[in-house]
Amino acid sequence: xxQPLSLAIIIENNVLADMTLxxxxxxxxxxxxxxxxxxxRRLTPQRKKILDLFQRIGSGIHLSxxxxxxxxxxxxxxxxxxxxxxxxxxxxxxxxxxxxELSEGGHRFEILSKDNPDHHHLVCINCGRxxxxxxxxxxxxxxKASESKxxxxxxxxxxVRAICPECI
Amino acid sequence: xxQPLSLAIIIENNVLADMTLxxxxxxxxxxxxxxxxxxxRRLTPQRKKILDLFQRIGSGIHLSxxxxxxxxxxxxxxxxxxxxxxxxxxxxxxxxxxxxELSEGGHRFEILSKDNPDHHHLVCINCGRxxxxxxxxxxxxxxKASESKxxxxxxxxxxVRAICPECI
DNA sequence: GTTGATGCAAAATGTTTGCACATCC
DNA sequence: GGATGTGCAAACATTTTGCATCAAC
Numbered sequence: 001x002x003q004p005l006s007l008a009i010i011i012e013n014n015v016l017a018d019m020t021l022x023x024x025x026x027x028x029x030x031x032x033x034x035x036x037x038x039x040x041r042r043l044t045p046q047r048k049k050i051l052d053l054f055q056r057i058g059s060g061i062h063l064s065x066x067x068x069x070x071x072x073x074x075x076x077x078x079x080x081x082x083x084x085x086x087x088x089x090x091x092x093x094x095x096x097x098x099x100x101e102l103s104e105g106g107h108r109f110e111i112l113s114k115d116n117p118d119h120h121h122l123v124c125i126n127c128g129r130x131x132x133x134x135x136x137x138x139x140x141x142x143x144k145a146s147e148s149k150x151x152x153x154x155x156x157x158x159x160v161r162a163i164c165p166e167c168i
Numbered sequence: 169x170x171q172p173l174s175l176a177i178i179i180e181n182n183v184l185a186d187m188t189l190x191x192x193x194x195x196x197x198x199x200x201x202x203x204x205x206x207x208x209r210r211l212t213p214q215r216k217k218i219l220d221l222f223q224r225i226g227s228g229i230h231l232s233x234x235x236x237x238x239x240x241x242x243x244x245x246x247x248x249x250x251x252x253x254x255x256x257x258x259x260x261x262x263x264x265x266x267x268x269e270l271s272e273g274g275h276r277f278e279i280l281s282k283d284n285p286d287h288h289h290l291v292c293i294n295c296g297r298x299x300x301x302x303x304x305x306x307x308x309x310x311x312k313a314s315e316s317k318x319x320x321x322x323x324x325x326x327x328v329r330a331i332c333p334e335c336i
Numbered sequence: 337g338t339t340g341a342t343g344c345a346a347a348a349t350g351t352t353t354g355c356a357c358a359t360c361c
Numbered sequence: 362g363g364a365t366g367t368g369c370a371a372a373c374a375t376t377t378t379g380c381a382t383c384a385a386c
Contacts, residue, residue, distance in 0.1 A: 040339070040340065040386095041340080041341095042339090042340060042341065042384085042385050042386075043385085044340095044341060044342080044384080044385075046341080046342070047341090064375095065375080065376080066374095066375085079342085079343095080342065080343045080344070081343095081375095081376090082342075082343065082344080082345095082376090082377080082378085083341075083342055083343070085375090085376060085377075086341080086342090086377090087341095101269050106374085106375070107375090107376095120309075120313070122313050122314060122317060122319055124319065125322060131313075131317050131319075133313040133316070133317075135309040135312075135313070137305040137306070137308065137309050138305070138306055138309050138326060140305065141288075141303040141305050141306050141326060142326060142328040144303075145288070145290050145299075145301040145303070145328055146290060146328060146330045148301070149290060149299050149301075149332075150332070150333040151290055151292065151299075151328075151330035151331060151332050151333065152330055152331040152336055153328065153330045154293060154329040154330050154331065155328075155329050156326055156327065156328040156329070157326070157327055157329075158306060158309060158310060158324055158325070158326045158327075159324065159325055159326075159327070160310040160313055160314060160319075160321065160323075160324040161322040161323050161324070161325075162314045162319035162320055162321045162322050163319060163320040163322065164317075164318070164319050165318040165319065168320055209365080209366095210359085210360060210361085210364095210365060210366065211360095212359080212360080212365090212366060212367080214366080214367070215366090232350095233350080233351080234350085247367090247368095248367065248368045248369070249350095249351085249368095250351090250352080250353085250367080250368065250369080250370095251366080251367055251368070253350090253351060253352070254352090254366085254367090274349090274350070275350090275351095
């Protein structure tokens with residue numbers, strides 16, 4: 001049995017508001033700091049820094065836990081790797097980040113925002129270069145597959161492995 | 169620059185024949201043992217056992233390296249994990265196995281055969297149950313994306329994360 | 337003051353590698 | 362006999378965890 005999850009949604013592309021499965025876009029009351037405040041969760045400086053980083057860096061960029069760590073260090077912020085892993089997991093469960101597993105090179109994360117709807121990845125298997133694209137057909141195919149087997153869809157991601165022009 | 173690869177194709181769904189980028193389906197001369205015999209490669213008992221396992225177990229089942237190891241042990245065959253990793257990588261490069269990375273639970277492998285063309289996976293994020301489906305639209309979407317960015321397509325795989333009926 | 341979060345170091349995973357020995361042709 | 366493959370143990374990379382301490386609320 002799956003646990004009911006306390007989710008968060010992005011408001012004004014900048015703010016997290018907690019919703020416990022029943023609050024919608026309506027409750028646009030609060031600045032960034034209110035985001036992680038509900039349900040006993042805390043907005044700590046570390047979490048704030050990680051959120052800020054993803055917001056600054058924008059969508060379409062995919063960071064590994066290591067890279068998040070390194071970026072923060074450049075900004076003179078040291079957050080332990082353990083905390084980064086814990087926070088990334090949390091933010092994914094809250095729907096703030098999207099986790100992708102491209103076959104080459106481990107798990108990566110990117111911000112999920114309204115400007116940056118469901119999209120898919122074209123990855124060069126040689127140099128790792130990654131391009132994004134959207135496709136309505138893919139979304140439809142995933143939905144149809146879920147329905148036909150009685151599954152409840154969460155997300156579908158198409159990973160296209162290919163060789164980029166420079167590596168051909 | 170990408171290395172030219174010595175490939176193999178499956179003949180009669182049972183036999184591997186080596187082809188060095190210029191030999192085709194034509195050379196259907198040989199029983200299973202001839203498969204890994206060319207280009208200095210050898211068909212060793214270990215490789216044979218791994219191949220046999222995937223053939224017996226059939227398509228639609230996705231094994232991790234660990235699981236391959238365990239299955240072989242059940243058959244009273246001990247092959248070191250290192251060899252299993254090396255062999256799986258080899259068989260993927262030869263086109264005999266297909267490697268998939270489902271977000272939950274690491275890399276898995278399945279046999280690739282003519283009965284079992286390009287297909288995609290619907291995975292329950294709770295219990296791991298996996299269903300397969302085919303979709304022409306997905307293949308098309310991957311091809312279009314590659315073309316539009318000038319990439320050379322290798323494969324596209326749609327992973328649908330969902331919750332299965334039992335876990336809802 | 338409670339509860340939840342952090343940092344550290346250790347452990348657990350998953351995968352790769354160096355090397356001596358075995359084996360296939 | 363030379364090239365290729367295996368097993369082992371060690372190395373590695375990545376991620377998770379136990380625990381004492383710290384800090385948000």
